[in-house]
Each structure stands twice: as C-alpha cells, then as structure tokens.
Amino acid sequence: MKSMFYPKLAWMGIRKNSRLYIPYILASMGMVMMYYIVAFLNTSSALQSVPGGEVMQSMLGFGMYVIAAFSLLFLFYTNSFLNRRRKKEFGLYNILGMGKWNLAKILVSESVMSAVISMGGGLLAGITFSKFAELGMVNLLMGEAKFSFSLGAEAILETLKWFSIIFLVILLQTLWQIRGESAMELLHSENAGEKPPKANWLLALTGLVILAAAYYLAVSIENPIEALLWFFVAVIMVIVATYLLFIAGSVTICRILQKNKSYYYKTRHFVSISSMIYRMKRNGAGLASICILCTMVLVMLSGTVCLYAGTEDSLRNRYPRNIMIDASFRSMEAMESGVMDRVREAAGQAVSAEGDGTLITENVLDYPLVDFSCIMAEGQFRTHDENASAFQMSDYADAWQIFLVPLEDYNRMMDQKEALAPGEVLIYTTKRDYEKDTITVNDGEAMRIKKVVPEFVQNGVDAEQIIPTMFIFVPDLAEAARPLEGLVNEWGNPVMGFRWNYGFDLDCGDEMQMRILDRAQAALEHEMMRMKADQDALDGTEETSPFLAYSRCAAKERATFYGLYGSLFFLGILLGVVFVFAAVLIIYYKQISEGYEDQARFEIMQKVGMTETDIRRSVNSQVLTVFFLPLIMAGIHLAFAFPMVHKLLLLFSLTNLKLLLIVTVCCYLVFAVFYMMVYRITSRGYYHIVSMWAEKK
Template identity: 55%
Template structure:
C-alpha cells in the first residue's frame, strides 16, 4: 500500500469522530499536565528549601501517584466509549478486505497520534503552568516567592514513562477487542443494545441496607480517632451501595414507571422510559460513577478549604497562648520549693520588655493531670486501668486538679471552698454531677459548675472531654491520689506547671522573644539527681509556618485532585449523552417518520434526562449531609473545631457545583438533541 496510507486513515478517523476525540484529547492533555505539575512541585528546590518543605513534597509526591493511578483507570473507562463507537468503522474496513493486522496498524497510528498530542501539549502547558503553580503553592504556605522559570527533568521523564505505559495498555486493550470480534459483530456492535434487565429488588434492598449502615456509622461516631478508623470502611460501603442502588434501583424505578399507565403512555415519557430500560445497567453505572466523583470532589474541597481558611483557628486551638511553658514536675516537694517558676516568669518578662512588648492574657497555674473513665458517680483513674476496662476510646476523660487559689487569681474571683468541696469546669456540655467519687478519697461535693475557665484551658484541642476540679488544700487533696500507681509502680497522676502569655507583635518579633526565653531557660541550673522540673516551650509564631505548610499543601492537593475528578465526571456525563444519542438516533428517526415532531422529541429528551440526570447531584448532596458529622470529627484531629466555618464552606461548595452541574447538563443535553433530531449533521 502507499506509504502513509495507514497514517492518513488514522488521522481521518480521528478528524471525522472529533465529537468523541476532542474531549478525550483534552482530558489526556489535562491528565498529563496535572501529573507533571504535581511531580514538578514534589521535587521543586524552592519548596525543598522552605521550612516544612520536605513534608509538603512528600504530600505532593503521594498526590502525583494518585493522579497517575486515576489517569490509568479513567482513560481505560473513557477509551471504551471510543472503541465502541469505532467498531462499526473497523468492521467495514474488515469486510472491504483489510485484515486484523491492517486494523492493528490503524489503531497503532491512532494511539501514536493521541499519545503524541497528549504528551507534547500536556508537557507544554504543564511547564508553562508549573511556575504559576509553584507561586500559588508558596503563596498558600506564606513562603518567599522567586520568579525564575525552571524545568523538572525527572518530572518530565516520569510523565513520559507513565503515560507511555498507559497509552500502550490502551492500545493492547483495543487490539484485544478487535481481535476477538468478527466483522459482522463489529458492524452491528453499536446497535447491539443490552437486554432489558430484570428489576433485582434484592440487590436494590441490599444497597439501601449498606447505605443505611454507612450513614449510621457516620452520624453515631463521637470519637475522632474512631472516626478515622471507620472512615475508609464507610467510604467503601457508600461506593458499593451507590452502584447497587443506581444499577438495580434505577431498573426497578423504570419498571414502576412502565406499570404506571397514566405516566408511561404519554408521548414524551413512553420513548424515554422504554429507551432507558434497555441500557439501564450501563446507564446506572455511569450515574453512580458521576455521583461518587462529585461526592469525592465536594468532600475534598470542603474539608481542605475549611482547613486552610481555619488555620488561625487551628493554631489558637493547639496553642492557647502565643508563648507557653509546660513543666513536668517529679513530686509535690519540687513543685512547692523549686525556684524555676519564678525565674522563668522573670526572664520572660525581661525578654518581652527588651523587645518593647507587653504581656497579655497571662497564664500561671499548677495542675495534676490523669485520665479516667466513669462508673456511675465514680471516676476511675489511670491510663492503664482505662485500657484494661475494655471501654471505647470515646469514653476516656481527662482529669485536671487545680488549686482554688490559682483559679481565683486567673478568673479574678473570690471563691471559698470547704474541705471536700470543689468547683468543676468541663468541656462536656452535659456535665451535671453533684458528687464525684475517686479512689483513695472521700466523696467530692461539686459546689458549682463554672463556665469561665475556657480561656485558660491549656488543652482545648483535646478530642475527649476534660474535667477540671478546683480544690482547696491542694497538696492535701493530691497526696492520696498520687499514691495510686500502675503495674510498673508509676504514679497515675502527673504534676504540671503551666505558664503562658500573648503579645501584640509580628511573628518575627515573637520568634526572637521565644528564642531568647529558650536560651535563658537552658542556662538555668540543673535539678538535683532525685527530682526533675522538665521544661517544654512552644510558640504560635514558630509553628505557624508548619501549620500553613500542612493545610496549604492539603488545600492545593485537594484543589488539583478535585479538578481531575471533576474533569472525569464531566467527561462521563458527556460520553453518556453522546453514546446514548447515537444509540437513539435511529429510534427517533423512525419516530419522526411516523409523525413525531422535533418539539415532541425535545420533550421526550427532557423527560429522559430529568428522570435520571439529577439523581447523582441529589445523591451526592445526601452523601455529603450524612458524612458531615464524621468529617467534622476528623477535622478535630487537625485542630479545627469551627463547625460554623465547615457548614458555610460545605454549603457554598455544594451550591457552586450544583450550578456547574446544571451548566454541564444543558451543554450535554443539547449535544444529545442535535444527534437524535438530526439538527446537526456529522461531517
């Protein structure tokens, strides 16, 4: 044959089927571009030199391979639409004398053309956008911005290798399908519809039960750690149940609509419902895929956007003061007689004055801490005892005992307590006990429950409830409790001294004050060999960069993955409409010949589309609503407790994507109508 013959046939096939190939090529280019950009950032020297850059790059490296794995799965999915549409053309070539070896050459050239366009255009736009992505990433994490354009040779090589393998696998899959099909089957493959499936009520009911169980898990879990453990199980249950409900349930709905004579025997409903029944398995699977992808996008964006916008809230939750000192003390004598608290207060005041700053919201109190669990009115003490009790993690409480004089000084109160009395402060809203029993102590009568200690709680980010008891005769109260030991002979209580303060100044000044205080603390004389006063210092300014690195990295990665999944959902919607349009073209052609007008065709199309098309959007909203309690618990692990922000971001994300979904619906429904009505002829 003439040189270049197969290349011309391949190019002609792509050009004549541009309605199918254009979005496919754009998706391939987008996947290549996204993979290169994330791979480039995962080894970018600018990010590597930043504080916390290694963590950020590890996060991005993981994200690049998520995009690569998704590209492999999704391109296989979309390529099946192309092969199904082209089989008739290949069958015709086969009957005209071309062997399957000749068809393989055409497929090879088509694969090379698609791969060439995707790799060249994808890398071109990826390289152009990589600097913009780098600047955006650095800006998100509050880093220093540079303006030098650079290439990532390793990222380019990884991109070429990965997508070369993907396109090779796509070619082999296409050759397999052509090889296993005879010419007659190829010609009639496009018209070979599915058999009308039976309504499988058992699978539909199973899907509803599994989905109900997933929803139950999501709304009943209280402990954030437990929520993290169950999250992936709940996700799998939702995915499985969504497919079962959309495939089996949609068939059942069509059968119910057919039995409803008032609905079914109407011009616009009869054609649409009868058409849907014959392809509902594939239709339901496509709708389920769209629903799951949209749910993934909404969950990722709502959580990562909320985390990023709530970074300052997370910082304040993790660090109640700009500067904090926490000292672990060996015993009551050391806590009582050590001169280190006074020395640390003086050197801190001096460091703040030297930088012309003023202390605000000063904290200074002693505390004995442990964990426990409730048995009616008795609070069992000890971490080892808790785990031996067999209770869930959500039932663990944090107990803190504070002198009443420290409470009065902090809150500017003048509370007086009798022996055996205490004032209680709890982070649990339903705390209402009048008396508390503990081992080695008599009953502790709760004189009143206070609410004005939240600003002084040094552990506000704890996922489990905390109980503060403010007691008179602090040492006398603690002596019997400190005698409680675990199986290793260690006391079940730990003694702490908490100190902290705020400053109204920039981060640079705070970091200098922090460094100076830490240097002076390190110069304090050591403890004697039998006691210890272990000091740990922290500041918001020193850790702000790390928080923005983590939250900004998650937001950036969530944004990129959201765009990728959104592309996938849109393309599934488009190909679903296009493939069904070609399948229904002959049916509507016959209906037009017997008198059906284009107005009636449009009504029938609207009936068909509206019957099922908005189900994924509604189901995604339902999934997101029931997932919200679990998501809010998971965000507590990141220090974010701002539920109002999460609700606002989640609702806004859903509304934006609902508008986007409607826009895509209008575009794809017009493409479907142009095919089935003959309003737009194929070139």
C-alpha cells in the first residue's frame, strides 16, 4: 500500500464524521487557547510590572494546572463518544481484511491530524486573544496598559508539551480498546450495554442519603474554618450522590412514567420513554456530568464575581481607616507610659505637614486591648500555655481570638452608656455566635454575659485571620488580664499581648495618604528607638523596645487586593468558559449519539403510521423529560451550597451577604437563558438525525 493510504483514509473518516469531529476539534482548540492565554499571562512582563501583578501571576500558575488536568479528563471523556461511533466502521474494515495494525495506523493518522489542527488553531486563537486578555488583566489591577503585540515563546512550548502528552494518552487508550475487541464486537458496539442497571431503588436511596448528608453539612456548619475543612468533602459527596441519582434515579423515573398509562400510552411519550429506559446508564452519567459542570460554573462565577465586586468592602474590613497604626507593648506599664499620646501627636503633625494645615482626621479609631488565642474545650476557653498539649488541626474548628477591651472605650467609640456590675461583661463576636451565658478562661472565675452587643469598631485583625473573634468589654482591663500574667506558650512567649489600635480617615488622594503614612512610620520608628534607649539606660540590658508599632495604609495595599481578587475573578471567568465548553459538548454529543441510536426506532414507528409532527412532539417530550433535570438539580445544589460559600467568603473579609445573594441569583438566571439556547440548538440537531431517513426517500 502507498504511504499516504492511511492518512487519506483517516482524513476521509474525519470528513464523513464531521458532525462528531468538528465539535471535538473546536473544543480541543478552545482548551489549547485557554491554556496558552493563562501560560502567557503567567510570564507576561507587562503584568509583572503592574502593582499586584505578582500576586495575580502566582494565582495564574495554579490555574494552568487546573486547566491542564481538566483538559485531560474532558478530552478523554468526549473522545469516548467518537470511539463509540467509529467502532462500527473499524469493525467493517476488520472484516474486509484490515488487521489491528492497519486500524492502528488509521487511528494514529487521525489522532495526529486532530492534534495538529487543535494545537495549531488553538495557539493561533490564543496568540490573537492573549494581548486582549493581558489588557483586561491590567485593567482589573487598575494599571496603565500599552498595546504592543508580543509572542510568548515559553508559553507556546509549555502548551505544546502538555497537549502533546494529552493527545498521546488519548491515542494509547483508543488503541488499547481496539486491540481487545473482535470484529463482531466492534460492529455491534453501539448496541452493547443497553440494559437498565440493576438495584435501581437501592442506588437511588443511597444517592439520596449521601446528598442529604452533604446538604446537611452545607447548611449546618456555622464556623468558617469548619466550612473550609469540610467543603471538599461535601463537594465529593455531592458529585457521588448526583451520579447515583441520575443513573439509578432516572431509570426509576422512567419506570414510574411507564406505569402511568395515561402518560405513557401517548404518541409523543411512548417512543421516547421506551427508548430512554434501555440506555439510562450512559444517559444518566451524561446528565450527571452536565449537572456537576453547571454547578461548578455557577459556584465559581458567583463566588469570584462577588469577591471582585466586593473588593473595596474587603479592603475596608481589612483596613477600617485610611491610616492604621498597630502597636504592641511588653507590659501594661509600658502601655500606660504616655507613648500613646506621643504617637497621636506625631500622627497629627504628619497630617498637618502634608496637608498644609488644611487636612483634618475623621472617624478616629482609638482603643487599647489585651489579646490572646484559645480553644473552646469542655465548656471553657483554654489558652495554649507551656503545660498544654500542642494544637491539632482539628482544634482549629474550636479556636477563638479573644480581645479584652475597656468598657469606657466601647461607650466612647459607640456612643453608648453601658454599665457593668462586678463579674459582668459585654461581648461582640464575628464569624460565629457564642451561645453560652458565661465565659470561663483556664478554670478561672466565670464572667457573666450581660449582653451581646450588635456591633463594634473593627481593627482589621479579625479580617486577616480565619478563626472567629470575640470582643469582651470589661470594666477594668488590668484586672481582667491579671489571671493570664506570667503564662507562656511552648516557645517561651507570653500567652497574651498588650496592644493599641489607632487609625483615622482622610479626605485626600491615595498619593497624599501614602506620604502621610511614610511620615507616621518615621515618627513611630523614632519613638521606638527612644523608648529602647530609655530602657537600656534604666536596666543596662540590650533587649528590644518595650513598644513596637507599624503603620498601614489602605491606599498602599489596594493593588495587592485587586491582584488577588482580580486574578480569582479572571480565573473564575476563564474556568467557567472551559466548563461551559465541556457541558455544551457533552450535551451536543448526548443528543447526536442518541439521535443516531433512535433513528431506526423512529423509522419503524413512522412506517406504522407515526407522522412527522408526532416525531417532533416525541423528540420534545424526550428532551424535555431529562434535559432540564441537570439545570434544576444544579440550582438546588447551588441553593444548598450558598451558606457554605458565604462562610468561605468571610475568610476573604467579604461580609456583604446581600451582594452575594444578588450575584448568585443573576448568575443562575443568565446561565439558565444560555442553557435554554443550547437546548434549542441541540434538539434541532437531534430531530434532524432521527428524521434523515425520510429526507432521503
């Protein structure tokens, strides 16, 4: 045989099966394009030079692995549709005299052609759109972008390497399947396995129980740390339950409909139900895959869109004032030495110097506190001192950050007139509620909770940590802290710390705020050096200063926040598009493969009197019976996942529940419209296939 015989045969096979190959190649090109764009952005010098760009590129590096792994699984899955349709053709070749080695040459030629077209077209599209993606990323970071075309040689090589491996793995799996089947098995492969799965009720009940357990986890967890620990467990449970319910439950539904004589014995329902019930194992798996992909898209988009839209809210939670000063002291005596007055004066001088005396500080935040971390165990808080066992990972579900704050500062900051009797306290909690009536620390005296106050001025510390915080407002700070004096942890550091939070807002631009920050930081460093010198002269030691402080500015950190949330938003959009590609292609192949399988059945039914109108009604009945189940189920999954997603977003300092609700509902509605458009297109393709025999007459 001539050397070009097998490539010609392969190309002819691709052309004859263009209805199957073109969507597969287009999806492969889309995967290659997405991977190249992310790889290009990960090495982009323009992105690296923008503030926050390094943070964004570190997140994009993670996105590269996600897209590569998903591309392998998805293309491996969709290639099975191609194999199923082509096996009959290969069986015919086998009967006509071609051996398995000859078939392997055809498959290798087809695989090389598909890979070359996919990688070539994908890289061309990726190179074309990569600059637009770069400009979009720079805009997300609020930077200035310049339009200059460039090629990412490193990204091209990385893309070619990974997708060559992916196509090679797919080819090897196809060759292995052909090797193990006889000519007759290949010829009848389309009809193999058309038996309803056994033990449907047992599988359906198992899936229902697992899904109920996953839903219970999602809605019952109150602690954001527990939500983080259990999130992936709940995701796996939902995936397993979805497959069980769609595979077994769909068969059960078909059988129930079959027993309903008034529904089943109608022209538009009879053929669709009787044909679906014998292939529901594959049909259910496809529907479950669509449902899981839809849920992933919705959860990902709603979370990342909400994060990016709420960036300023998160920034404000992390930095409650434009200028923040956090100070720590070695002891209560150092805190009461007058240093706080000197820092206030120095901060005021920095504002006056930069603002020419016209700027004034607003919304001043000013209060001292004592802080310590502890674990809720056996009904009381226990600190991690040198005599306690080391914290385990499971302990962090019960971990708390405690702030002791003077009652007078609470009344001053919140404009209240609360009073406390001996042994009484007020509390305010974040991220989770505290349901007991008393508070006990390390077997000490119980403090009775007089009231849980609705709000307090945050200091930014709670927003940067994942454990919940409890503010305890006490009549006397020194007296409340005395039981913890002298306690040290396993590293020899004091269990509790003495701190002071000071901050204020300014009515000026970001650049002036950063200049004021630099002046304030210089004043803080001068004060720390002065106090260290006084301490050294007093006791002759060379220890660190009894006062340590640093200043922070929201304007200076804004780029980092937009880098993190912007990259998550971009990855959410990009991966959402990838998952949508996957869902659409699975829907398309599901409709096309079932169309070919049902073609003969509809031909027989039309010969015995079924009209073209009846066929169209039957097609709509079949598609509507199962097609919208994934969308409805994805909506239910999303609704139950909402509380857990909200808890996880709290870890990113996003507390705007209303924003998350609006974004989630909008994402679902937009996706539902898109889903219905796909339904309309694929149902027409299905109808065209099942009625092709009539068109040939």
